[in-house]
Amino acid sequence: MKKNINIAFDGPAACGKSTAAKAAAKALGFLYVDTGAMYRAVAWLSIQRGIDSSDAESLASLAENNPVTLIPDWTISKGYRVVIDGNDITSEITSKEVNSIVSAVAAVSGVRRVLAGQQRDMAAEGGIVMAGRDITTVVMPDAELKIYLDASVDVRARRRYLEEKELGRDVSLDEIKKRLEQRDRIDSERTDSPLMVAHDAVVINSDDMTPVDVLNEVVRLAGERALR
Ligand code: DC
Numbered sequence: 001m002k003k004n005i006n007i008a009f010d011g012p013a014a015c016g017k018s019t020a021a022k023a024a025a026k027a028l029g030f031l032y033v034d035t036g037a038m039y040r041a042v043a044w045l046s047i048q049r050g051i052d053s054s055d056a057e058s059l060a061s062l063a064e065n066n067p068v069t070l071i072p073d074w075t076i077s078k079g080y081r082v083v084i085d086g087n088d089i090t091s092e093i094t095s096k097e098v099n100s101i102v103s104a105v106a107a108v109s110g111v112r113r114v115l116a117g118q119q120r121d122m123a124a125e126g127g128i129v130m131a132g133r134d135i136t137t138v139v140m141p142d143a144e145l146k147i148y149l150d151a152s153v154d155v156r157a158r159r160r161y162l163e164e165k166e167l168g169r170d171v172s173l174d175e176i177k178k179r180l181e182q183r184d185r186i187d188s189e190r191t192d193s194p195l196m197v198a199h200d201a202v203v204i205n206s207d208d209m210t211p212v213d214v215l216n217e218v219v220r221l222a223g224e225r226a227l228r
Contacts (some may be wrong), residue, residue: 004030004127005144005226007218008135010195013183014156015149016206016214021131022079023215028129028222032079033070033122035132035139036102038115040093041068041084043102048085053104060110067118099179103186106133112192134193136201144225146201147218155207156180 007024011017018034025032042063043053051058069083081090092098105111112134119139122128130139136146151159157177164171188195197203202221206214 003125005222006123006126006140007129007145007147007222008140008143009129009131009147009149010133010136010198010201011147011149012151012153012156012187012195013180014160015151016159016211017131017149018078019211020147020149020206020214020218021129023211024218024222025079025129026074027215027219030127030129031072031122033119033128033130034078034080035115035119035130035135037070037078037080037082037093038068038118039106039111040098040102041082041089042066042111042115043098043105044089044092044095045084046105047097047101053101056108056110059105059108060114063111063114068115103183107186107190107192109192116193133187133195136198137196138193141198144228145218145221146198147221148197148201148203149206149214150203151206153177153180153184 007030009017009021021034022032024030042059045066046053046059046062049062051062066085071081071083073079073081076090078090081088082093116139119130123130123140132139136143136148154177157173157180160176160180161171161173164176204214204217
């Protein structure tokens with residue numbers, strides 16, 4: 001029996017999904033699940049094991065045999081810790097190496113099947129805010145609230161640029177924009193569960209919104225759905 005509504009978020013890279021989903025989960029007392037972290041964990045382990053990102057069969061069995069655990073932790077900025085194969089890899093999932101192969105790993109159908117199954121299990125009881133690329137369309141098409149969070153590539157690149165600078169990383173805005181466009185292309189052109197807008201999703205374009213504006217809108221919509 002479902003105890004609460006579920007909220008599903010999709011959107012392109014660096015659109016502010018994680019920030020919005022995390023804040024909404026915190027405000028509503030829901031569990032926050034960043035599914036991108038699960039694909040990143042499998043990508044990280046594939047590097048450790050020397051598995052090529054084109055070896056679909058080995059990647060699928062790697063995902064099958066090494067479930068990813070997301071441990072809620074509001075004391076760190078991500079809001080969760082990531083554990084796979086006994087390793088806490090929270091700070092490694094956004095490394096350059098992982099960034100460069102994660103879209104290819106996420107395009108493997110066998111990997112998607114395994115992770116989407118685990119994600120559906122997590123959502124069974126309700127009270128989840130889940131963010132990714134196929135959450136509104138494939139993983140939780142029945143979620144009471146489905147949001148497609150969008151922002152132009154220029155705004156996304158600038159936000160990511162400022163984040164990276166803050167972390168003391170030496171980055172170029174142009175390079176970031178190019179990488180975002182490339183990841184968007186892979187995520188939305190793949191054959192299995194491409195990123196797209198679900199027919200019944202609410203589209204929020206955050207170009208001219210602050211994170212607080214987005215949160216307020218999400219909480220307003222969640223309240224409306226909870227009353228239905
Ligand atoms: O949201 P992110 O940047 O952490 O996602 C990492 C990669 O995983 C990105 O290429 C999109 C992909 N992904 C996916 O295909 N499906 C999801 N539900 C979540 C992420």
